[in-house]
Amino acid sequence: MPGVLASIGIAAGMLAGAALAAGAHSASGAGERAGTLLTVAPVNRVLELPHAARTSLITYLSEDAHGRKIVVSGTVSVPKGTAPAGGWPVISWAHGTTGVADACAPSASFPGGPVSDYVDLASAMLDSWVARGYAIAATDYEGLGTPGIHPYMNGRSEANTVEDIVTAARQWNHDIGTRWAVVGHSQGGAAALFTATQAGRRTSKLKLVAAVAMAPGGYGLAQTMEYIVAHPEDKAAIAFLPVILLGAQAAEPSLNIESMLTPAGTRLINAGRVQCLSDLREVASSMEGSQIFVNADVTALKTYLQTQDIVNTRPVVPVMFAQGETDALVPLANTDKIVEMTCRQKKVPVNYRRYPGTDHRGVLKAAEQDVADYLDKLLRPGRTQAPANNCPT
Known part of the structure; x- marks a missing residue:
């Protein structure tokens, strides 16, 4: 295993070894380029999309964020039937927050597991698009x-992995085309915006056509x-803290x-190393925001987090935003501001849909049809209709 693959061979082997035991095979001709397919294995049955001909x-x-090669896992699905001219168009799905531990990987989901509620909800939406x-x-x-802690909300890392899985998917199934869109929710909504910002910079073989950010x-x-210190009663925010800091x-x-942490804060962070967001909510329920931090210098941390804020995104492909109006995790006002910012840039058409009475996860179902209709106008062979732009004029 030459070159850079040798330096990450152990990481690939750890995951591939388990996968091969379940009936996986290694891809032939593995090189050193980002997007190289490494292993293929069957998925847990719960992750199979009913309308897909195959899911792996x-x-x-x-x-990663520093340009170093990494091994990443994920799932790929292809529709039933005969691919259209140019191949199946692709939706690269960027999931919402699950945690930073390996158990929080959507591809590791199982019935009753720590991420199953969210993955099942997202899978129903994805299956409708496969259909x-x-x-x-x-x-x-x-x-x-895969080995290492997930660098939560790092825009470059997430955008790279969102893009490179499309390249890998085309090696897995040669009926998959080059035209694609990114659709993301919550954390993934931010990933979609960073992906739309770096479109075309890393490969000329793929054509990113649009981005959809749901409750970004x-x-x-x-x-x-x-x-968190000012709102110690907000337990939902406290549950996100170990994910943000560890990332x-x-x-x-x-x-x-x-x-930066008190002993209580350290216990919360250590829980985040092994537990997913669903379990961290339970841990956070007994904590107060004022109990977590010591009087430490957080300048470097804040500087880093500012670089990953979605106010830094500059999409270069059309963007659709979808937002539930009763979302308590990503407030409507926040998405309003990002939409306004993107509109002011006047770089791309922006389509904004708001859904009354819809919460953070509810937007997945509420926007499902609108997202499909939006992408149909851009991704379908021979259908490159200009996307609707409802920015203020």
């Missing part, structure tokens, strides 16, 4: 299901700690998050 668990090469003739590529992101997170990320340290190891 894969590993592939990507790049319409879209291939699905669903990355786990860096560090979820990451606005005001650097103010998380101040918010930041994974991307920037020089950040000494332990020095």
Whole structure:
């Protein structure tokens, strides 16, 4: 295993070894390029999309935030029937927050598991798109299901893994085409915006046509700690804290998050190393925001988090935003501001849909048909209708 693959061979082997025991095979001709397909294995039956001809668990090469090669896992699905001219169009799915531990990888989901509620909800939506003739590529992101801690909300890492799984999927099934869109929710909504920002910079073989950001997170990320101290009763926010801090340290190891924490805060962070968001909510339910931090210098941490805020995104492909009006995790006002910012850039058409009476997860079902209709106008062979733009004029 030559070159850079030798340096990550152990990582690939750890995951591939387990996969091969379940009937996987290694891809032939593995090279050193991002997007190289490494292994293919059957998925847990719960992850099979009913309208897909085939769904597989894969590993592939990507790049982290510093340009180093990494092994990433994910699932890929292809529709039934005969592919259209040019191949199946692709939706690369960027999932919402699950945690930073390996158990939180969507591809590791199982009935009753820590991420099953969210994965089942998302899978129903993805299956509806497969039924319409879209291939699905669903990355786990860096560090979820593969060695290392997931660098949560790192825009470059997430965008790389979202893009590279499309390249890998085309090696898995040669009927998959080059035209694709990214659709993301929550954390993945931010990933979609960062992906739309770097479109065309890394490969000329793929054509990113559009991005869809559903309840995109990451606005005001650097103010998380101040918010938690000021709102100690917000247990939902406290549950996200270990995910944010561990993710930041994974991307920037020089950040000494332990020095910022009380013993209670350290216990919360240690729980985040092994538990997923669903379990962290239970841990956080007995904590107060004022109990977590010591009077430490958080300048470096805040500086890093500011670089990952979605206010830094500059999409270069059309964008659709979808937002539930009763979302308590990603407030409507935040998405309104990001839409306004993107409109002011006047770079691309922006389509914004708001859904009354819809919460954070409810937007997946509420926007499902609108997202499909939006993408049909752009991704279907021979249908490149200009996307609707409802920015204020």
